Amino acid sequence: MINDLNVIVATDCGSTTTKAILIEKKSNEYRQTYRGEAPTTVESPFEDVTRGVLNAFAELEELSGRKILDGEKIITPARGNTGVDIYISTSSAGGGLQMMVAGVVKTMSAQSAQKAALGAGAIVMDVIASNDKRLPHEKIERIRDLRPDMILLSGGTDGGTVSHVVELAEFIGAANPRPRLGMTFQLPVIYAGNKEAQERVSDVLKDKTALKITDNLRPVLEKENLGPARQEIQNLFLEHVMAHAPGYKKLMSWTGVPIMPTPGAVGEMIQTVARKGDINVVGVDIGGATTDVFSVFDGVFNRTVSANFGMSYSISNVIAETGIENIIKWLPFEIDEADICNRIKNKMIRPTTIPQLLEDLKLEHAIAREALKLSFEQHKALAVGLKGVQKQKDISETFDRVGEEETLIKMNKLDLIVGSGGVLSHAPRRAQAMMMMIDAFQPQGITMIAVDSIFMMPHLGVLSTINEKAATEVFEKDCLIYLGTCLSLTNSGKYGAQCLDCVITYSDGKKRNDLLLYGEIKVFELGEGEKAEVEVTPARQFDLGVGKGQKITKEVTGGVVGLVIDARGRPLDLDCRKVKEPMDKVLSKWNMAFDAYPN
Amino acid sequence: MTHAYTPGLRLAEKLQIRKSRNLPLPGDVMVKKGDTVKFDDIVARTNLPGKVHSVNVVNRLAILPNDLRKNMLKKEGDSVTKDEPIAETRPFIKMFKSICLSPITGNIESISDITGQILLREPPKPVQISAYIDGTVVETIEKEGVVIETNATFIQGIFGVGGETTGELQIVVDSPDEIVTPENIKDSHRDKIIAGGSIIYFDAIKKALDTGVKGIVVGGIRDKEINELLGYDLGVAITGSEDINITIIITEGFGQIRMAQKTFEILKHREGSVASINGATQIRAGVVRPEIIIPYNKEEVSGTAAESSPSENRESVGISIGNQIRIIRNPNFGMLGKVKELPSELQAIETEAMARVLKVEFPDGQTAIVPRANVEAIEE
Numbered sequence: 004m005i006n007d008l009n010v011i012v013a014t015d016c017g018s019t020t021t022k023a024i025l026i027e028k029k030s031n032e033y034r035q036t037y038r039g040e041a042p043t044t045v046e047s048p049f050e051d052v053t054r055g056v057l058n059a060f061a062e063l064e065e066l067s068g069r070k071i072l073d074g075e076k077i078i079t080p081a082r083g084n085t086g087v088d089i090y091i092s093t094s095s096a097g098g099g100l101q102m103m104v105a106g107v108v109k110t111m112s113a114q115s116a117q118k119a120a121l122g123a124g125a126i127v128m129d130v131i132a133s134n135d136k137r138l139p140h141e142k143i144e145r146i147r148d149l150r151p152d153m154i155l156l157s158g159g160t161d162g163g164t165v166s167h168v169v170e171l172a173e174f175i176g177a178a179n180p181r182p183r184l185g186m187t188f189q190l191p192v193i194y195a196g197n198k199e200a201q202e203r204v205s206d207v208l209k210d211k212t213a214l215k216i217t218d219n220l221r222p223v224l225e226k227e228n229l230g231p232a233r234q235e236i237q238n239l240f241l242e243h244v245m246a247h248a249p250g251y252k253k254l255m256s257w258t259g260v261p262i263m264p265t266p267g268a269v270g271e272m273i274q275t276v277a278r279k280g281d282i283n284v285v286g287v288d289i290g291g292a293t294t295d296v297f298s299v300f301d302g303v304f305n306r307t308v309s310a311n312f313g314m315s316y317s318i319s320n321v322i323a324e325t326g327i328e329n330i331i332k333w334l335p336f337e338i339d340e341a342d343i344c345n346r347i348k349n350k351m352i353r354p355t356t357i358p359q360l361l362e363d364l365k366l367e368h369a370i371a372r373e374a375l376k377l378s379f380e381q382h383k384a385l386a387v388g389l390k391g392v393q394k395q396k397d398i399s400e401t402f403d404r405v406g407e408e409e410t411l412i413k414m415n416k417l418d419l420i421v422g423s424g425g426v427l428s429h430a431p432r433r434a435q436a437m438m439m440m441i442d443a444f445q446p447q448g449i450t451m452i453a454v455d456s457i458f459m460m461p462h463l464g465v466l467s468t469i470n471e472k473a474a475t476e477v478f479e480k481d482c483l484i485y486l487g488t489c490l491s492l493t494n495s496g497k498y499g500a501q502c503l504d505c506v507i508t509y510s511d512g513k514k515r516n517d518l519l520l521y522g523e524i525k526v527f528e529l530g531e532g533e534k535a536e537v538e539v540t541p542a543r544q545f546d547l548g549v550g551k552g553q554k555i556t557k558e559v560t561g562g563v564v565g566l567v568i569d570a571r572g573r574p575l576d577l578d579c580r581k582v583k584e585p586m587d588k589v590l591s592k593w594n595m596a597f598d599a600y601p602n
Numbered sequence: 603m604t605h606a607y608t609p610g611l612r613l614a615e616k617l618q619i620r621k622s623r624n625l626p627l628p629g630d631v632m633v634k635k636g637d638t639v640k641f642d643d644i645v646a647r648t649n650l651p652g653k654v655h656s657v658n659v660v661n662r663l664a665i666l667p668n669d670l671r672k673n674m675l676k677k678e679g680d681s682v683t684k685d686e687p688i689a690e691t692r693p694f695i696k697m698f699k700s701i702c703l704s705p706i707t708g709n710i711e712s713i714s715d716i717t718g719q720i721l722l723r724e725p726p727k728p729v730q731i732s733a734y735i736d737g738t739v740v741e742t743i744e745k746e747g748v749v750i751e752t753n754a755t756f757i758q759g760i761f762g763v764g765g766e767t768t769g770e771l772q773i774v775v776d777s778p779d780e781i782v783t784p785e786n787i788k789d790s791h792r793d794k795i796i797a798g799g800s801i802i803y804f805d806a807i808k809k810a811l812d813t814g815v816k817g818i819v820v821g822g823i824r825d826k827e828i829n830e831l832l833g834y835d836l837g838v839a840i841t842g843s844e845d846i847n848i849t850i851i852i853t854e855g856f857g858q859i860r861m862a863q864k865t866f867e868i869l870k871h872r873e874g875s876v877a878s879i880n881g882a883t884q885i886r887a888g889v890v891r892p893e894i895i896i897p898y899n900k901e902e903v904s905g906t907a908a909e910s911s912p913s914e915n916r917e918s919v920g921i922s923i924g925n926q927i928r929i930i931r932n933p934n935f936g937m938l939g940k941v942k943e944l945p946s947e948l949q950a951i952e953t954e955a956m957a958r959v960l961k962v963e964f965p966d967g968q969t970a971i972v973p974r975a976n977v978e979a980i981e982e
């Protein structure tokens with residue numbers, strides 16, 4: 004850990020924008036002080052990522068009055084109002100790290116390989132498995148056509164199958180895939196499978212690919228060992244992928260620590276937050292092209308990337324996946340279906356436009372709800388326990404069909420949801436972000452909800468690897484904006500039935516009593532950092548996460564939106580036949596409860 | 603602040619264009635520097651590796667992987683024909699002999715005595731690259747391709763489907779706000795590229811397909827028509843490889859939108875010339891927009907100098923007061939106007955978002971405040 008840092012400059016080189024932040028130690032605490040940004044310059048006509056970085060620095064210099072550059076050289080160390088102590092960076096420019104993974108059994112070694120790649124910050128383009136039902140020539144063509152940045156090959160426990168994993172190696176060899184960047188170089192392939200197949204895999208692939216061999220990521224069925232494979236992915240990301248991206252050699256020489264893939268850095272930050280608070284956390288970053296979901300439950304970290312759910316480049320794909328009716332159900336006004344489709348396609352082909360009309364804003368927020376929901380469902384499906392492990396079951400578990408498939412994400416044990424990305428961080432009113440996250444994630448029980456103020460989690464993630472104190476201080480004080488606590492029912496009931504009584508006791512002793520009908524959502528005043536005790540008594544058939552009819556009494560913390568009590572039930576059902584009044588009226592009531600939009 | 607960076611679509615009546623024509627894999631360049639080429643001349647060719655097939659010989663012959671090589675009739679690199687024996691067992695009693703036949707004509711790529719499978723590869727597939735535009739070869743890159751230069755009308759569309767195609771340009775409507783109907787499409791439009799209008803519906807697209815029209819250039823199209831034409835809902839805007847026998851380029855956006863007057867006028871002016879069009883669109887970092895290139899012949903070029911090529915590191919200089927812009931989001935979507943003011947302060951728009959805006963003046967003298975993100979420069 005590097006402790007004697009007073010001035011830190013960090014960048015995230017994104018696909019479209021390079022964002023620079025300045026972090027300074029003032030009165031013995033680290034604070035994020037200034038921010039600058041400039042278009043990323045990986046593509047022609049510049050084809051040099053450092054141009055965008057220098058432009059972002061120039062904006063920082065202008066805003067902060069600190070001289071960071073001497074020509075094109077970063078001044079180090081910091082002295083007075085000149086220079087910085089360290090420069091750090093993350094990158095997802097040029098599409099980020101794109102990988103293909105292969106394993107013998109789709110739900111075992113191939114899934115572990117997928118988790119390793121995702122955890123290292125990659126987009127997984129395809130998962131090839133011996134039992135994925137594709138014919139050999141189809142697998143070979145797929146490997147050749149996709150042109151990933153690298154391939155992770157695994158399969159077989161140590162001492163287990165050799166022939167299947169060698170067969171996969173033969174397919175990779177036959178495809179003779181070329182890397183996406185650096186046409187003249189060999190494609191990096193990481194082998195992290197049965198150690199007894201190492202030599203044979205090496206015979207097949209060593210002349211055709213840049214092969215690296217590391218520890219088996221599934222040495223025994225009962226254990227995953229993803230660390231070495233993840234580390235090797237990050238090493239190769241720097242050695243091969245970054246080294247061949249325009250300008251990155253120069254950029255790497257500037258940074259004080261290795262450049263991290265952006266999602267890998269966000270994952271580091273989410274893990275740090277969960278570890279420091281000993282809490283369960285879900286983080287989401289919804290971008291223009293992809294949505295990343297991170298979770299830490301009982302110390303187990305998972306990350307997924309929904310490569311085709313986003314708010315601009317991939318906006319049309321959200322509709323293709325969920326269906327236009329699932330977007331319309333969130334709109335509190337009548338609109339022609341064909342008109343919505345045309346508007347969405349226009350956003351897809353002109354992705355940098357912003358909604359100017361309130362109606363357009365509400366449409367984008369409706370789409371964001373579905374994109375977040377779909378991405379979270381994908382995350383829950385991948386964040387599962389290890390498959391293939393023999394477990395002792397009692398009689399009741401034997402008949403439980405969910406069994407091994409059960410996700411690690413337990414909504415009523417979730418403490419914090421952190422949202423990031425333009426549609427959440429830049430929503431004109433913070434209440435809009437909170438509503439979108441409640442509707443998409445449908446928390447149960449008591450959950451704090453927060454947003455990343457200006458998308459600085461990547462910067463802080465890489466900072467946490469060298470100075471955890473600085474990273475968490477800035478995260479707590481400048482990055483996270485606590486929107487408030489949400490207290491939700493965990494089951495469903497009859498619309499309009501009285502479902503809970505609540506008593507809120509504020510820190511000054513004032514009390515507020517209220518009752519909610521099923522289908523209602525209410526927001527109570529409770530400012531940022533303020534604490535209050537809530538006592539909620541559900542009616543007999545309703546559950547707040549501790550059992551039907553069971554009262555809960557808890558101290559909760561407020562936020563910029565307040566304390567939300569959500570009595571709309573779970574799963575949230577927008578069926579107008581059950582609601583018995585027009586959905587647009589119901590949606591308007593919910594929006595008014597939050598004062599989410601101008602009248 | 604009197605200046606802003608805003609991307610725009612290129613629209614030029616006469617422009618010097620350079621197009622790279624590259625092979626997917628190293629191969630042979632068929633022309634030399636200085637050659638004059640027509641759009642359909644082959645300028646480079648190569649062979650793509652054939653498909654790989656696997657045969658699990660040990661399962662077929664009921665032998666062990668270690669014994670595979672001694673039962674093989676062919677070795678790595680040998681050529682085989684379909685149904686030719688490639689391996690066989692040699693039992694004592696000949697009637698128990700098992701034979702494994704080749705499923706394809708091609709070569710033996712590899713024999714594995716670990717997995718017991720052999721990989722066979724089909725013969726390579728020849729690939730040829732045409733010139734795509736009429737012009738002159740100004741550069742050859744050994745084994746990779748060529749660069750062709752021409753003076754042409756150049757128009758970028760906003761979105762397209764279908765790949766490269768070439769044909770004589772025909773305008774089928776009288777004004778840029780007309781709908782292109784089936785009645786506008788005649789038998790004489792076979793092998794032509796038709797242009798004009800604010801929208802085309804599926805009945806007219808179907809008529810164009812039946813007639814053998816090669817391409818359509820139109821102001822707008824509904825999402826519904828694209829879905830019907832492709833047979834699926836387009837998730838991301840990465841197009842150009844659709845197998846639909848026609849190339850469609852829209853110049854303005856989705857929905858019914860009048861084609862920009864200037865675009866319409868330029869197309870009308872070049873009616874009867876041979877146009878090379880490509881619907882390929884990729885809207886991610888490194889944006890690719892569809893294009894319409896209408897080369898001039900030598901007589902037309904002489905005497906007038908063309909502007910420089912858009913592919914030559916031409917950095918967009920953004921917009922300034924007085925520039926022509928197009929509004930690309932509601933309200934006023936599709937309207938053209940002139941930049942009147944570029945205020946530097948952030949301003950609250952209807953959504954309450956604070957945005958950088960500009961003031962636009964429409965041809966009728968009306969003005970509007972628009973976020974800068976919602977305008978597109980018309981680059982001339």
